[in-house]
Amino acid sequence: MGLSSALLVAFFHDRRGPVVNGLRVWSIYRLADAAFLIGAMSLHHLSGSGDFSGLAGQGVWPEGRVDIPQQSVLLVGCLFLFAAAGKSALVPFSGWLPRAMEGPTPSSAVFYGALSVHLGAFLLLRISPLLDRSPVLSGLVVLLGAVTCVFAAMAARVQSDIKSSLAFASLIQVSIIVVEIGLGFRYLPLVHIIGHACLRTLQLVRAPSLLKDYNSMINALGGVAERRSALEQSRYQRMYRFAMNRGNLDSILDEFVVRPFTAALLWSDRLERRWTNWLSGENK
Known part of the structure; x- marks a missing residue:
């Protein structure tokens, strides 16, 4: 799913923007996959089982209790939380979700309205026995969801295109689920995921005509006027700049995640080419 998501983001490859955004999505997905893989290996080492049913120990989800030692619960849980943050675009990985809207509208509806954006939340549901065992881990989950919700709510109010607005609206709901x-x-988030997936898919499919209908309604009402005091205006401008810059998360991700990840891939590619050339005797 990660590969297909990145390829769909870069579908219009004749333009540079979709290709760069596809690379950003691919990089974050691979980092999340690495954290998930390390967490799964640690889970297998600690519980003796390679699936989530073994994590529950005695009983079935969500009543099961984890059999992992207490000192290891937080470490394994943080690895899965990192993976969930990358998959569901939680802070600080929130930048890739609106960028993913570069792809075709149907793929945006299916992947980023229903499937991909809920993967992290569903992962947290599956590791709920870990959350029940560690109050600190549960607190980190609540904190991450709350921070993401505030950030997404601010960013959603300043978007100029409907698909980006819907992307941040999806992020608000996902953070509430978290x-x-x-x-x-346990069951409330599951129902929330199903309902939100259906609603957001429909909204994204209808997005091309939704903005036209909204503008027609505003014009019919004669516009919307708001008045603010000088203090409110100053505070509003600071918040507006923060929201427009999306908290500078995009530049931070590019500097510390995407570029190092891309450089590592290019270095690996050059190393592989040298090795294969040496084996084939082309360097002789």
Whole structure:
């Protein structure tokens, strides 16, 4: 799914923007996959099982209790939380979700309205026995969801295109789902995921005509006027700049995640080419 998502983001490859955004999505997905793989290996080492049913120990989800030692629960849980943050575009990985809207509208609806954006939340649901065992880990989940919700709510209010607005609206709901999971709910987040996936898919499919209908409604109402005091205006401008820059998360991800990841891939490619050339005798 990660590869198909990145390829769909870069579908319009005749333009540079979609290709760069596809690379950004691919990089974050691979980092999340690495964290998930390390967490899964640690889980297998600690519990003796390679699936989530073994994590529950005695009983079935969500009533099962984990058999992992207490000192290891937080470490394994943080690895899975890192993977969930990357998959569901939680802070600080929130930048890739609106960039993923470069792809065709149907793929945006299916992948980023229903499937991909909920993978992290579903992963947290599956590791709920770990959350029940560690209050600190549950607190981190709630904190991450709350911070993401505030960030997405601010960014959603300043977007100029409908697909980016829907992307941040999806992020708001996903972060609320994450908070619900951290607070100990199990069936409520599951129902929330299903309902939100259906609603957001429909909205993204209808996105091309939605903005036209909205503008027609505003024009019919004569516009919307707002008045603010000088203090409110100053505070509003600072928040507006922060939201427009998306908290500078994109530049931070590019500097510390995407570029090092791309450089590592290019170095590996050059090393592989030298090795294969040496084996084939082309360097002789």
